Amino acid sequence: MTSGLLKKNLVCRIILICTFLYLIPPQTIAAELHLALADSTCAPMKEAGLAFTRETGIDLQYSCKSSGLLARGIQAGIIQADFFLSANANWMNSVVDNGLIDRQQVRPLLSNDLIIVTRADSAIKIQKLADLTLPEVTSIIIGEPSRAPFGRYAKQALQKSGLWDELKPKIISKKKISLAVADLAKAEEGTAAILYRTGLADFMRLQFTIPASASEPIEYYAAPLKTMANHKEKAMFLAFIAGDHFNKIFSAVGFSVIHSINRAPEKSVKASH
Template sequence: MKRLCITRKLFLLAFIVFFSPPPVSATNAELTLAIADSTCSTIKQVGKIFSRQTNIKLNYICQSSGLLVKGIIEEAILPDYFLSANKKWMNIVVEAGYVDSAAVTTNWGNQLVVTSFPSKTGDLQLQGLADLLTPSVEKVLIGDPEIAPYGAYAKQALVNADMWEKIQPKLKISPKISLSIRSLKKLSLTTPCIVAFLYKTNISDKMQIHFAVPQNLYPRINYFSAPLIRSVQKTEMALFLDFIRGDKASSIFESAGFVVNLPAQSHH
């Protein structure tokens, strides 16, 4: 009888081991994401749900697209996935052999706006780009056009509006969008008439959008993303790509104000 009980316990143990459904990720796998700073908050929201469902840890490197590319090419960072805020920087890593062009997709878009903190600027009323040249505006914050796509888009809009040279004395440059927002908030305390060029998705409830930059003055803003060829976490990456392009992630991006491009567009 005792032997029968032991045999039955061993059978039950074997059944649990061999027939229980495995977790999505049986190992302590990790993925490192190099993502454009303007998407950092939203990607982290999506990533939190993904990690909870799959047991895959996500590490985030949030910087301007240009700095991320510099880190990838110099191998100062070793990400599994790259998300660029424009096509230029994605093309560079494709041409350098770090990303397969067939794997690049465009899932989200954005819009450029001029914004300020209304409690600091008082009755500052702006209707369009030309108003930035008036005495009512003392400082204009933009991203560094050499490394930050949101700065490159702003520069292109100002060049096409024939304002780039005229607005130079008012410009203050930031390397990434989170620093632009921080500077805008801090400088608003001492410089009440200060505004910034930012993406629409980075505007908080405490900020005021004065106007959207006319779309005919700069290229349509699209984000380009792809896994890196050298990533060894192929299974985990496939799960992440399916999730990031799925309905749940798309809903989160849409709620954050991004333009969601569905179905996912592939750029060969």
């Protein structure tokens, strides 16, 4: 008898719990979005993300790597993402061509510049690209051209100026910009680095801004993945990155925000693949 009552009470409790969970409004259940971010955008996006979460209650999870590693990880199913922000069109196109992103959802979001920097305590003076050939410049840190867009753009600039072959013995390639910055911080006197303007840190001296015409346009492309089921959350996030708060945070660290998140994608997204 006692056993029967216990079973009956247990069943009643289960029914009550299930009923309670069913009646909870969907918006009270914590939602989250997974963002796959080009490494150079990670710090400002995390800062902006705090405001987004405060405003919406939606948590953001971050995967921050070079665009190439992100694209390959998404395509292999290793990186689970709702939203991809690539530092160039090629890696975005790679994910689009694999059927994981709708091309009509791709938007140019940000632009950047390439700069040459040294440590602030370095005696080196670089006033043009050709100065990288000076004997006092013993090594040059760039991104790995096959994976990191800032390395791809650096290689293009050096090739266009006819310096790539001459400078190859000095080149040290890094998989992502945070690693390049960390290496420069502990580098020897003769080390220079080619970084994005947004990678400029207090311990560095800005030596030279590489003209925009030296490489492909340095533009970042953003898009939701087709697997992103949270349509309400997607709309809220897209509205946020088109807003003033996002603009202010990214502009403060050196990005130019392209106000086209609600426009159709540029033809150049496809052409540059």
